[in-house]
Amino acid sequence: MSASYKNDDLGGSGSKHQAEPVNAADEQSGDNRSSSQRSSLQDNTLNNARHIQDIIESIQDSYYEVDLKGNLKQFNTAYCELLGYTAEQMWKLTPHDRHTKEMAALINRAFIEVYKTGVSKKSLDWEYIHKDRSTVRVEGSVNLVRDAKGELAGFRGILRDVTEQRKIEQALRESEARFRALTHLSSDWYWEQDEEFRFTRLESRDATRDSVRNELFGKRTWETGYDIQGDEGWNGFRQLLESHQPFRDVVMHRQLEGEKRHFVNVSGEPVFNCEGVFTGYRGVSREITDQKLAEERIQYMATHDTLTKLPNRAMFSQLLNIAVSGALRYQRNFAVLFIDLDRFKIVNDTLGHEAGDLLLQEISQRFKNAIRASDVLARLGGDEFVILLQEVSDTAQASIVARKILLAAFDPVVLMGQECRVTASIGIAMYPSHGEDEPMLMKNADIAMYAAKEEGKNNFQFFSKEIKTSSLKRLSLEANLRHALERKELFLHYQAKVDLVNRKISGVEALLRWECAELGSVSPAQFIPLAEETGLIIAIGKWVLRSACIQNMEWQRQGLPPICMAVNLSVRQFADADLLDDIRAVLKETGMPPELLELEITEGMVIVNTDRAITLLRAIKNIGVRIAIDDFGTGYSSLAQLKNFPIDTLKVDRSFIRDIATNSKHKGITEAIIAMGKTLSMTVVAEGVETTEQEAFLLDHGCDEMQGYYFSKPIAANEFAELMLTHVEALRVSRQV
Ligand code: C2E
Ligand code: MG
Ligand code: MG
Numbered sequence: 001m002s003a004s005y006k007n008d009d010l011g012g013s014g015s016k017h018q019a020e021p022v023n024a025a026d027e028q029s030g031d032n033r034s035s036s037q038r039s040s041l042q043d044n045t046l047n048n049a050r051h052i053q054d055i056i057e058s059i060q061d062s063y064y065e066v067d068l069k070g071n072l073k074q075f076n077t078a079y080c081e082l083l084g085y086t087a088e089q090m091w092k093l094t095p096h097d098r099h100t101k102e103m104a105a106l107i108n109r110a111f112i113e114v115y116k117t118g119v120s121k122k123s124l125d126w127e128y129i130h131k132d133r134s135t136v137r138v139e140g141s142v143n144l145v146r147d148a149k150g151e152l153a154g155f156r157g158i159l160r161d162v163t164e165q166r167k168i169e170q171a172l173r174e175s176e177a178r179f180r181a182l183t184h185l186s187s188d189w190y191w192e193q194d195e196e197f198r199f200t201r202l203e204s205r206d207a208t209r210d211s212v213r214n215e216l217f218g219k220r221t222w223e224t225g226y227d228i229q230g231d232e233g234w235n236g237f238r239q240l241l242e243s244h245q246p247f248r249d250v251v252m253h254r255q256l257e258g259e260k261r262h263f264v265n266v267s268g269e270p271v272f273n274c275e276g277v278f279t280g281y282r283g284v285s286r287e288i289t290d291q292k293l294a295e296e297r298i299q300y301m302a303t304h305d306t307l308t309k310l311p312n313r314a315m316f317s318q319l320l321n322i323a324v325s326g327a328l329r330y331q332r333n334f335a336v337l338f339i340d341l342d343r344f345k346i347v348n349d350t351l352g353h354e355a356g357d358l359l360l361q362e363i364s365q366r367f368k369n370a371i372r373a374s375d376v377l378a379r380l381g382g383d384e385f386v387i388l389l390q391e392v393s394d395t396a397q398a399s400i401v402a403r404k405i406l407l408a409a410f411d412p413v414v415l416m417g418q419e420c421r422v423t424a425s426i427g428i429a430m431y432p433s434h435g436e437d438e439p440m441l442m443k444n445a446d447i448a449m450y451a452a453k454e455e456g457k458n459n460f461q462f463f464s465k466e467i468k469t470s471s472l473k474r475l476s477l478e479a480n481l482r483h484a485l486e487r488k489e490l491f492l493h494y495q496a497k498v499d500l501v502n503r504k505i506s507g508v509e510a511l512l513r514w515e516c517a518e519l520g521s522v523s524p525a526q527f528i529p530l531a532e533e534t535g536l537i538i539a540i541g542k543w544v545l546r547s548a549c550i551q552n553m554e555w556q557r558q559g560l561p562p563i564c565m566a567v568n569l570s571v572r573q574f575a576d577a578d579l580l581d582d583i584r585a586v587l588k589e590t591g592m593p594p595e596l597l598e599l600e601i602t603e604g605m606v607i608v609n610t611d612r613a614i615t616l617l618r619a620i621k622n623i624g625v626r627i628a629i630d631d632f633g634t635g636y637s638s639l640a641q642l643k644n645f646p647i648d649t650l651k652v653d654r655s656f657i658r659d660i661a662t663n664s665k666h667k668g669i670t671e672a673i674i675a676m677g678k679t680l681s682m683t684v685v686a687e688g689v690e691t692t693e694q695e696a697f698l699l700d701h702g703c704d705e706m707q708g709y710y711f712s713k714p715i716a717a718n719e720f721a722e723l724m725l726t727h728v729e730a731l732r733v734s735r736q737v
Contacts, residue, residue, distance in 0.1 A: 654688025
């Protein structure tokens, strides 16, 4: 049965509508045809009307017809269902029941327009109020309705329920917006590729990237000038794409001319259509240039020394490990050179860190120039460098490079307007004979370097078993020396100086002794350099100074005549900023008259930083303390250089005195030193005098004093007190006689 509904009261009798079946519609007809004619006409009309009703009913969408006043004249079941009313209820509704006021006005306007123009309207976006008060969204159309006479009688149209569709559209729009916001927040690019991996879509929130988009569009990633990070390279990546695998955080980079390097992080996933057929890739890219460059900087800083820009210890150790595995595979040999600068600490302490830094930079550059590009120079820290000499098969080749390095270090460096000279000590370990792995090679090269130091510095040594034994000794020596002071293992011996003319004891030198509980008696030649290197000498030196002054005062308290006490100063002590204060404090504490104290320094200490040395020595002199140059003749200085220093005493090194009788050169040097010392009004003391001949020679040549086993060995304090007493007494007796 037809369920279309029609209100025949066209032209509208008001707001009251009655739902009536369409077949009850056509009542009046004003024509005058015969009754059979009429009846067949009526039949036809009825049939037509039914036909139209059926059509209207068969439309899936809602059908409506209204009169010119907007009163509902006809509708179909779909229309009722659209709004949730029965046909009965529908007839009773007013337009306001179906629409909000605003919507009613909007619809009215559409009707008026159609009325005026006669042109139908389609796809109108309207809203209805459902019986349950929810909003029904429709896409409506409006067409003019003419009556049999062709007069305008109302409007009709179709309403398509698009509520769900609109909801989906809205959801889609929101989802699209969310997706955009997300990709924009988390990435710089959203991209899509076709099944051949060509870019088909590139979206960036940044409009300035249009040129990049144009450049990449239609290309495959590996055709864009980017390199890919990772061992597998593009081949591995292409295999991954071919097998339609997702990928995450793949880093790619490129450097365009005139631009800085550019890094991106790319993630993507394969796309399949609903039939499961692969259609391409989609993904996001994020620019990570800043992060990558920062990472590289951090990596560089972690592996390089900031001062010299050389690889650091960590990096060197990696490179050495690589060299070991390479050498193992290809049967190659190489050498490790461990370099330590000899007098760097003095420069650093006396000229300051800035000068020290400059020196290290200069020296490292020279070392670099002395080796091949394939060799590796690294700074291990402080004044320690290390070189990996690639493909060196024998010690002769390594020796050549070591000599070059020594020469490079030896050339003077001008720092703060001063010429400074440092030397280097080099230890060499050959692979594989001196070590087969990185730790062993490093350790043995280090051991060999210490051997070079012990050999008098400014030389190189290859690792050997003997060297290793002495190095172990050195280690145990160092460990023991650290506790020598607190364990009270240190003490002083005293050696007299004698006036060559009147034979009186003119002074005494305090000489340090170490009786180690574990190692026995250790000579100063062994432990003083060690104390110097380790810095222990500062504390030890202070102890010596204080003990010597206390002893001196003690002798006077015992009734001995006052005597000048010579105390040796080490390089480190001389460079120590507290030296002056320490001297003052000790003199004050012990009550020792300053003129009874003589400090022995060596040439090396004063020629590194002459300005500082002069200032310091003058300050010491101002306190009233005397200054002696010890071991004179062994250093680089000349007497001419020394004349600017406030020096009281010159001690001629034992090596010249030892063979005065046999070595004419040494004899000559000694004569010259004595003569020039006298010219500069210094007291000249000969060290290590062991024989009458030596004594006679020195007396002949005007030397003032002598010190040596000939008169007395260094002896304990009480023995020295006795020596003084007996000597004074003997002198008195001999003079009386
Ligand atoms: P030095 O200051 O030149 O001391 C003289 C060294 O020559 C002493 O060696 C002494 O025992 C030795 N000697 C003296 N007369 C003769 C001789 O006739 N024949 C021989 N063969 N040797 C003689 P020592 O005591 O072994 O000291 C060696 C060096 O250690 C000293 O040389 C000095 O540079 C250093 N030293 C000793 N005590 C101290 C100290 O308290 N502080 C510092 N910084 N260095 C010290
Ligand atoms: Mg001395
Ligand atoms: Mg000496």
